[in-house]
Amino acid sequence: MKNLLLFFTTAVLLLGSCCLNTAMAKKITDDATDTRVLMLISSHGSEAEPELSYDLEELAQAYLVLHDNGVAVDIMSPKGGAVLVKTNKDNLAYIQRFKKLALEQLENTLAPQAITLSDYAAVFVIGGSGAMIDLPADTATQELLSAAVVSDMTITAVCHGPAALVNLQLADGSWFVAGKRMNSFTNTEEHAFSAEHIEHFPFLLEDKLKERGAIFVNNAPMLPYVAVDGKLITAQNPSSVAKAAEATVLALGLPLQKREAFADEATMALISQAREAGPALLDLALAHNPDSYDMNYLALYGFYAYRLADDADKSRELAIMQTIRKYFSHPEYDTQLIVNLLEQGQTDTALNIFAEFKQQFAEHANVAKLEALF
Numbered sequence: 209m210k211n212l213l214l215f216f217t218t219a220v221l222l223l224g225s226c227c228l229n230t231a232m233a234k235k236i237t238d239d240a241t242d243t244r245v246l247m248l249i250s251s252h253g254s255e256a257e258p259e260l261s262y263d264l265e266e267l268a269q270a271y272l273v274l275h276d277n278g279v280a281v282d283i284m285s286p287k288g289g290a291v292l293v294k295t296n297k298d299n300l301a302y303i304q305r306f307k308k309l310a311l312e313q314l315e316n317t318l319a320p321q322a323i324t325l326s327d328y329a330a331v332f333v334i335g336g337s338g339a340m341i342d343l344p345a346d347t348a349t350q351e352l353l354s355a356a357v358v359s360d361m362t363i364t365a366v367c368h369g370p371a372a373l374v375n376l377q378l379a380d381g382s383w384f385v386a387g388k389r390m391n392s393f394t395n396t397e398e399h400a401f402s403a404e405h406i407e408h409f410p411f412l413l414e415d416k417l418k419e420r421g422a423i424f425v426n427n428a429p430m431l432p433y434v435a436v437d438g439k440l441i442t443a444q445n446p447s448s449v450a451k452a453a454e455a456t457v458l459a460l461g462l463p464l465q466k467r468e469a470f471a472d473e474a475t476m477a478l479i480s481q482a483r484e485a486g487p488a489l490l491d492l493a494l495a496h497n498p499d500s501y502d503m504n505y506l507a508l509y510g511f512y513a514y515r516l517a518d519d520a521d522k523s524r525e526l527a528i529m530q531t532i533r534k535y536f537s538h539p540e541y542d543t544q545l546i547v548n549l550l551e552q553g554q555t556d557t558a559l560n561i562f563a564e565f566k567q568q569f570a571e572h573a574n575v576a577k578l579e580a581l582f
Contacts, residue, residue, distance in 0.1 A: 251287040279462070328361070388422055391424060542564075
Protein backbone atom coordinates (compact mmCIF):
# COMPACT_ATOMS: atom_id res chain seq x y z
CA MET A 209 0.00 0.00 0.00
CA LYS A 210 1.31 3.39 -0.96
CA ASN A 211 1.95 5.91 1.76
CA LEU A 212 -1.12 8.04 2.36
CA LEU A 213 1.13 11.05 2.76
CA LEU A 214 1.57 11.05 -1.01
CA PHE A 215 -2.06 12.00 -1.22
CA PHE A 216 -1.87 14.54 1.58
CA THR A 217 0.97 16.45 -0.06
CA THR A 218 -0.17 15.97 -3.66
CA ALA A 219 -3.92 16.21 -4.13
CA VAL A 220 -5.71 14.20 -6.64
CA LEU A 221 6.06 19.67 -19.97
CA LEU A 222 9.02 19.98 -21.46
CA LEU A 223 8.16 20.21 -25.15
CA GLY A 224 10.60 17.86 -26.83
CA SER A 225 12.24 18.67 -30.11
CA CYS A 226 9.95 17.54 -32.87
CA CYS A 227 11.47 14.73 -34.84
CA LEU A 228 8.74 15.32 -37.44
CA ASN A 229 7.21 18.48 -38.81
CA THR A 230 3.93 18.93 -36.91
CA ALA A 231 2.05 19.05 -40.20
CA MET A 232 3.39 15.54 -40.85
CA ALA A 233 2.67 14.22 -37.34
CA LYS A 234 1.53 10.65 -37.58
CA LYS A 235 -2.14 9.71 -37.31
CA ILE A 236 -2.83 6.23 -35.99
CA THR A 237 -5.20 4.46 -38.36
CA ASP A 238 -7.73 1.83 -37.41
CA ASP A 239 -9.37 -0.10 -40.23
CA ALA A 240 -11.94 -1.54 -37.83
CA THR A 241 -13.84 1.73 -37.43
CA ASP A 242 -15.03 4.70 -39.43
CA THR A 243 -15.45 6.80 -36.29
CA ARG A 244 -12.59 9.01 -35.20
CA VAL A 245 -12.30 11.34 -32.21
CA LEU A 246 -9.82 14.19 -31.80
CA MET A 247 -8.43 14.26 -28.27
CA LEU A 248 -7.03 17.60 -27.11
CA ILE A 249 -4.38 17.82 -24.37
CA SER A 250 -2.27 20.64 -22.97
CA SER A 251 1.25 21.30 -24.27
CA HIS A 252 2.11 23.11 -21.04
CA GLY A 253 4.31 21.76 -18.27
CA SER A 254 7.89 20.52 -18.11
CA GLU A 255 10.12 18.08 -16.29
CA ALA A 256 10.59 20.85 -13.72
CA GLU A 257 6.82 21.44 -13.38
CA PRO A 258 5.12 18.19 -14.41
CA GLU A 259 2.06 19.02 -12.33
CA LEU A 260 1.25 21.85 -14.78
CA SER A 261 0.67 19.52 -17.73
CA TYR A 262 -2.24 17.39 -18.95
CA ASP A 263 -3.58 14.64 -16.70
CA LEU A 264 -2.13 11.33 -17.90
CA GLU A 265 -4.65 9.16 -16.04
CA GLU A 266 -7.59 11.07 -17.52
CA LEU A 267 -6.07 10.76 -20.98
CA ALA A 268 -5.40 7.03 -20.59
CA GLN A 269 -8.85 6.18 -19.27
CA ALA A 270 -10.71 8.19 -21.91
CA TYR A 271 -8.48 6.87 -24.70
CA LEU A 272 -8.92 3.24 -23.65
CA VAL A 273 -12.70 3.50 -23.30
CA LEU A 274 -12.99 5.00 -26.78
CA HIS A 275 -10.51 2.53 -28.25
CA ASP A 276 -12.29 -0.46 -26.72
CA ASN A 277 -15.55 0.76 -28.23
CA GLY A 278 -14.10 0.78 -31.73
CA VAL A 279 -13.29 4.50 -31.92
CA ALA A 280 -9.99 5.65 -33.42
CA VAL A 281 -8.31 8.46 -31.46
CA ASP A 282 -5.86 11.11 -32.62
CA ILE A 283 -4.13 13.33 -30.05
CA MET A 284 -3.66 17.07 -30.58
CA SER A 285 -1.89 19.67 -28.45
CA PRO A 286 -1.57 23.45 -29.01
CA LYS A 287 2.10 23.25 -29.99
CA GLY A 288 2.03 19.83 -31.63
CA GLY A 289 4.98 17.47 -31.44
CA ALA A 290 6.24 15.75 -28.31
CA VAL A 291 4.63 16.35 -24.93
CA LEU A 292 5.78 15.39 -21.47
CA VAL A 293 4.96 11.78 -20.61
CA LYS A 294 4.96 11.20 -16.87
CA THR A 295 6.08 7.87 -15.42
CA ASN A 296 4.86 8.12 -11.81
CA LYS A 297 1.83 5.89 -12.48
CA ASP A 298 3.60 3.25 -14.57
CA ASN A 299 2.73 0.64 -11.94
CA LEU A 300 -0.90 0.79 -13.10
CA ALA A 301 -1.72 -1.84 -15.71
CA TYR A 302 -4.03 0.44 -17.67
CA ILE A 303 -1.33 3.12 -17.93
CA GLN A 304 1.05 0.55 -19.39
CA ARG A 305 -1.61 -0.62 -21.83
CA PHE A 306 -2.33 2.95 -22.88
CA LYS A 307 1.35 3.69 -23.46
CA LYS A 308 1.72 0.63 -25.67
CA LEU A 309 -1.12 1.94 -27.81
CA ALA A 310 -0.43 5.67 -27.78
CA LEU A 311 3.17 6.48 -26.83
CA GLU A 312 4.08 7.22 -30.44
CA GLN A 313 1.16 9.64 -30.63
CA LEU A 314 2.37 11.47 -27.51
CA GLU A 315 5.79 11.80 -29.13
CA ASN A 316 4.16 13.32 -32.23
CA THR A 317 0.94 15.07 -31.21
CA LEU A 318 -0.91 16.84 -33.98
CA ALA A 319 -0.88 20.63 -34.13
CA PRO A 320 -4.21 22.45 -34.62
CA GLN A 321 -3.06 23.70 -38.02
CA ALA A 322 -2.62 20.08 -39.20
CA ILE A 323 -6.20 19.10 -38.42
CA THR A 324 -8.97 18.56 -40.95
CA LEU A 325 -11.92 18.81 -38.60
CA SER A 326 -14.30 16.98 -40.94
CA ASP A 327 -12.24 13.82 -40.32
CA TYR A 328 -13.64 13.65 -36.78
CA ALA A 329 -16.97 12.89 -35.17
CA ALA A 330 -16.14 14.55 -31.84
CA VAL A 331 -13.57 16.54 -29.89
CA PHE A 332 -12.60 15.32 -26.42
CA VAL A 333 -10.75 17.78 -24.16
CA ILE A 334 -8.61 16.29 -21.38
CA GLY A 335 -8.01 18.13 -18.11
CA GLY A 336 -5.03 18.63 -15.87
CA SER A 337 -3.73 21.96 -14.58
CA GLY A 338 -2.03 22.70 -17.90
CA ALA A 339 -5.44 22.85 -19.56
CA MET A 340 -6.17 26.00 -17.59
CA ILE A 341 -3.13 27.75 -19.01
CA ASP A 342 -2.73 27.09 -22.73
CA LEU A 343 -6.04 25.68 -24.00
CA PRO A 344 -8.12 28.87 -23.50
CA ALA A 345 -5.25 31.10 -24.66
CA ASP A 346 -3.87 29.41 -27.79
CA THR A 347 -5.30 31.09 -30.88
CA ALA A 348 -5.15 28.10 -33.24
CA THR A 349 -6.71 25.80 -30.65
CA GLN A 350 -9.52 28.27 -30.03
CA GLU A 351 -10.15 28.63 -33.76
CA LEU A 352 -10.40 24.85 -34.13
CA LEU A 353 -12.83 24.58 -31.20
CA SER A 354 -14.90 27.44 -32.60
CA ALA A 355 -15.12 25.55 -35.89
CA ALA A 356 -16.27 22.47 -33.97
CA VAL A 357 -19.04 24.53 -32.38
CA VAL A 358 -20.11 25.93 -35.77
CA SER A 359 -20.15 22.36 -37.15
CA ASP A 360 -22.36 21.24 -34.23
CA MET A 361 -19.91 18.50 -33.29
CA THR A 362 -20.08 16.47 -30.11
CA ILE A 363 -17.67 18.11 -27.64
CA THR A 364 -16.62 16.42 -24.41
CA ALA A 365 -14.51 18.21 -21.80
CA VAL A 366 -13.46 16.69 -18.48
CA CYS A 367 -12.21 18.07 -15.15
CA HIS A 368 -10.18 21.20 -16.11
CA GLY A 369 -10.89 20.56 -19.81
CA PRO A 370 -13.89 22.93 -19.96
CA ALA A 371 -11.40 25.79 -19.60
CA ALA A 372 -10.90 25.36 -23.35
CA LEU A 373 -14.55 26.31 -23.91
CA VAL A 374 -15.07 29.40 -21.77
CA ASN A 375 -13.98 31.91 -24.42
CA LEU A 376 -15.90 30.39 -27.35
CA GLN A 377 -18.61 32.62 -28.81
CA LEU A 378 -21.50 32.00 -31.17
CA ALA A 379 -22.21 34.04 -34.29
CA ASP A 380 -24.45 36.41 -32.31
CA GLY A 381 -21.66 37.11 -29.82
CA SER A 382 -23.14 35.04 -26.99
CA TRP A 383 -20.99 32.61 -25.06
CA PHE A 384 -21.09 28.98 -26.20
CA VAL A 385 -21.50 27.70 -22.64
CA ALA A 386 -24.32 30.11 -21.73
CA GLY A 387 -27.48 28.30 -20.66
CA LYS A 388 -25.88 24.87 -20.85
CA ARG A 389 -25.98 22.41 -17.96
CA MET A 390 -22.37 21.51 -17.39
CA ASN A 391 -19.66 21.06 -14.80
CA SER A 392 -15.92 20.96 -14.20
CA PHE A 393 -13.47 20.69 -11.34
CA THR A 394 -15.22 22.73 -8.66
CA ASN A 395 -13.88 25.61 -6.59
CA THR A 396 -13.97 23.40 -3.50
CA GLU A 397 -11.90 20.71 -5.23
CA GLU A 398 -9.56 23.36 -6.61
CA HIS A 399 -8.76 24.83 -3.20
CA ALA A 400 -8.44 21.38 -1.60
CA PHE A 401 -6.26 19.68 -4.22
CA SER A 402 -4.79 22.33 -6.55
CA ALA A 403 -4.24 25.28 -4.21
CA GLU A 404 -0.55 25.48 -5.06
CA HIS A 405 -1.41 25.78 -8.77
CA ILE A 406 -4.10 28.45 -8.58
CA GLU A 407 -1.59 31.28 -8.87
CA HIS A 408 -0.78 30.00 -12.37
CA PHE A 409 -4.43 29.98 -13.50
CA PRO A 410 -6.02 32.91 -15.34
CA PHE A 411 -9.33 32.20 -13.55
CA LEU A 412 -11.14 29.67 -11.40
CA LEU A 413 -13.04 27.43 -13.76
CA GLU A 414 -16.30 27.12 -11.85
CA ASP A 415 -16.44 30.90 -11.45
CA LYS A 416 -15.71 31.52 -15.12
CA LEU A 417 -18.35 29.06 -16.33
CA LYS A 418 -20.97 30.70 -14.13
CA GLU A 419 -19.82 34.15 -15.28
CA ARG A 420 -20.34 33.02 -18.88
CA GLY A 421 -23.88 31.88 -18.05
CA ALA A 422 -23.44 28.14 -17.71
CA ILE A 423 -25.83 26.23 -15.43
CA PHE A 424 -23.28 24.63 -13.14
CA VAL A 425 -24.24 21.20 -11.76
CA ASN A 426 -22.03 19.02 -9.59
CA ASN A 427 -21.65 16.24 -7.04
CA ALA A 428 -19.88 16.42 -3.68
CA PRO A 429 -16.09 16.91 -3.90
CA MET A 430 -14.17 13.99 -5.45
CA LEU A 431 -17.34 12.11 -6.42
CA PRO A 432 -18.35 11.46 -10.04
CA TYR A 433 -20.75 13.60 -12.05
CA VAL A 434 -21.28 13.68 -15.82
CA ALA A 435 -23.50 16.31 -17.41
CA VAL A 436 -24.95 15.98 -20.91
CA ASP A 437 -26.58 18.95 -22.62
CA GLY A 438 -27.25 18.26 -26.26
CA LYS A 439 -23.89 17.57 -27.88
CA LEU A 440 -21.90 18.97 -24.95
CA ILE A 441 -20.63 16.44 -22.38
CA THR A 442 -18.72 17.54 -19.29
CA ALA A 443 -17.31 15.68 -16.28
CA GLN A 444 -16.55 17.07 -12.85
CA ASN A 445 -13.30 15.34 -11.89
CA PRO A 446 -10.99 12.40 -12.68
CA SER A 447 -13.42 9.84 -11.24
CA SER A 448 -15.96 10.93 -13.88
CA VAL A 449 -13.74 10.69 -16.96
CA ALA A 450 -14.36 7.09 -18.05
CA LYS A 451 -18.12 7.58 -17.78
CA ALA A 452 -17.85 10.76 -19.86
CA ALA A 453 -16.01 8.73 -22.52
CA GLU A 454 -18.84 6.19 -22.48
CA ALA A 455 -21.36 9.02 -22.81
CA THR A 456 -19.37 10.15 -25.86
CA VAL A 457 -19.66 6.69 -27.39
CA LEU A 458 -23.43 6.82 -26.94
CA ALA A 459 -23.58 10.35 -28.37
CA LEU A 460 -21.85 9.05 -31.49
CA GLY A 461 -24.56 6.42 -31.92
CA LEU A 462 -22.27 3.48 -31.24
CA PRO A 463 -23.07 0.37 -29.16
CA LEU A 464 -21.48 0.51 -25.72
CA GLN A 465 -19.28 -2.42 -24.73
CA LYS A 466 -19.30 -3.80 -21.19
CA ARG A 467 -16.13 -3.14 -19.24
CA GLU A 468 -14.63 -3.45 -15.79
CA ALA A 469 -14.39 -0.07 -14.09
CA PHE A 470 -10.97 1.37 -13.33
CA ALA A 471 -10.18 0.89 -9.64
CA ASP A 472 -10.20 4.61 -8.77
CA GLU A 473 -13.42 5.09 -10.73
CA ALA A 474 -15.05 2.11 -9.00
CA THR A 475 -13.96 3.35 -5.57
CA MET A 476 -15.45 6.81 -5.96
CA ALA A 477 -18.65 5.40 -7.47
CA LEU A 478 -18.97 3.07 -4.49
CA ILE A 479 -18.50 5.95 -2.04
CA SER A 480 -21.11 7.99 -3.91
CA GLN A 481 -23.57 5.11 -3.47
CA ALA A 482 -22.60 4.63 0.19
CA ARG A 483 -23.38 8.28 0.93
CA GLU A 484 -26.98 7.55 -0.05
CA ALA A 485 -27.42 3.91 1.00
CA GLY A 486 -25.25 3.91 4.12
CA PRO A 487 -21.62 3.08 5.00
CA ALA A 488 -22.44 -0.63 5.29
CA LEU A 489 -22.39 -0.68 1.50
CA LEU A 490 -18.62 -0.24 1.72
CA ASP A 491 -18.28 -3.31 3.93
CA LEU A 492 -20.43 -5.40 1.58
CA ALA A 493 -18.56 -4.37 -1.57
CA LEU A 494 -15.12 -4.84 -0.02
CA ALA A 495 -16.11 -8.24 1.35
CA HIS A 496 -17.23 -9.45 -2.08
CA ASN A 497 -14.52 -8.06 -4.34
CA PRO A 498 -11.81 -6.00 -2.61
CA ASP A 499 -9.44 -6.10 -5.59
CA SER A 500 -11.87 -3.99 -7.60
CA TYR A 501 -11.21 -0.96 -5.41
CA ASP A 502 -8.25 1.27 -4.59
CA MET A 503 -7.61 1.60 -0.84
CA ASN A 504 -5.59 4.75 -1.38
CA TYR A 505 -8.51 6.55 -3.00
CA LEU A 506 -10.77 5.24 -0.26
CA ALA A 507 -8.44 6.76 2.34
CA LEU A 508 -8.09 9.98 0.35
CA TYR A 509 -11.84 10.44 0.40
CA GLY A 510 -12.13 9.58 4.09
CA PHE A 511 -9.40 12.02 5.05
CA TYR A 512 -10.76 15.04 3.16
CA ALA A 513 -14.53 14.64 2.80
CA TYR A 514 -15.59 15.67 6.32
CA ARG A 515 -13.62 18.91 6.18
CA LEU A 516 -14.98 19.74 2.73
CA ALA A 517 -18.60 18.94 3.60
CA ASP A 518 -21.38 21.37 4.41
CA ASP A 519 -22.60 21.23 7.99
CA ALA A 520 -25.63 19.20 6.93
CA ASP A 521 -23.39 16.50 5.45
CA LYS A 522 -20.71 16.29 8.14
CA SER A 523 -22.42 13.52 10.13
CA ARG A 524 -22.78 11.38 7.00
CA GLU A 525 -19.16 11.93 5.98
CA LEU A 526 -17.95 11.14 9.50
CA ALA A 527 -19.75 7.78 9.44
CA ILE A 528 -18.10 6.95 6.13
CA MET A 529 -14.71 8.03 7.51
CA GLN A 530 -15.12 5.67 10.46
CA THR A 531 -16.01 2.78 8.16
CA ILE A 532 -13.01 3.43 5.91
CA ARG A 533 -10.74 3.24 8.96
CA LYS A 534 -11.40 -0.51 9.09
CA TYR A 535 -9.44 -0.87 5.84
CA PHE A 536 -6.69 1.71 6.26
CA SER A 537 -4.37 2.50 9.15
CA HIS A 538 -2.39 5.74 9.27
CA PRO A 539 -1.61 8.10 12.17
CA GLU A 540 -2.66 11.25 10.29
CA TYR A 541 -5.94 9.62 9.29
CA ASP A 542 -6.68 8.57 12.87
CA THR A 543 -5.71 12.00 14.17
CA GLN A 544 -8.13 13.71 11.82
CA LEU A 545 -10.87 11.22 12.68
CA ILE A 546 -10.46 11.86 16.42
CA VAL A 547 -10.60 15.62 15.87
CA ASN A 548 -13.75 15.25 13.76
CA LEU A 549 -15.43 13.01 16.32
CA LEU A 550 -14.77 15.52 19.07
CA GLU A 551 -16.17 18.30 16.93
CA GLN A 552 -19.39 16.28 16.60
CA GLY A 553 -19.55 15.60 20.33
CA GLN A 554 -18.76 11.89 20.02
CA THR A 555 -16.25 11.92 22.88
CA ASP A 556 -16.55 8.25 23.90
CA THR A 557 -15.85 7.04 20.38
CA ALA A 558 -12.96 9.48 20.09
CA LEU A 559 -11.48 8.20 23.37
CA ASN A 560 -11.68 4.58 22.19
CA ILE A 561 -9.88 5.38 18.96
CA PHE A 562 -7.31 7.45 20.86
CA ALA A 563 -6.59 4.48 23.14
CA GLU A 564 -5.91 2.36 20.04
CA PHE A 565 -3.83 5.19 18.58
CA LYS A 566 -1.56 5.29 21.64
CA GLN A 567 -0.98 1.55 21.43
CA GLN A 568 -0.26 1.53 17.71
CA PHE A 569 1.57 4.86 17.34
CA ALA A 570 2.98 5.37 20.85
CA GLU A 571 5.95 7.47 19.68
CA HIS A 572 4.03 9.67 17.27
CA ALA A 573 4.14 13.43 17.82
CA ASN A 574 0.34 13.64 17.58
CA VAL A 575 -0.11 11.72 20.85
CA ALA A 576 0.57 14.83 22.94
CA LYS A 577 -1.48 17.02 20.61
CA LEU A 578 -4.50 14.71 20.93
CA GLU A 579 -4.04 14.28 24.67
CA ALA A 580 -4.55 18.01 25.05
CA LEU A 581 -7.96 17.83 23.35
CA PHE A 582 -9.59 15.63 25.99
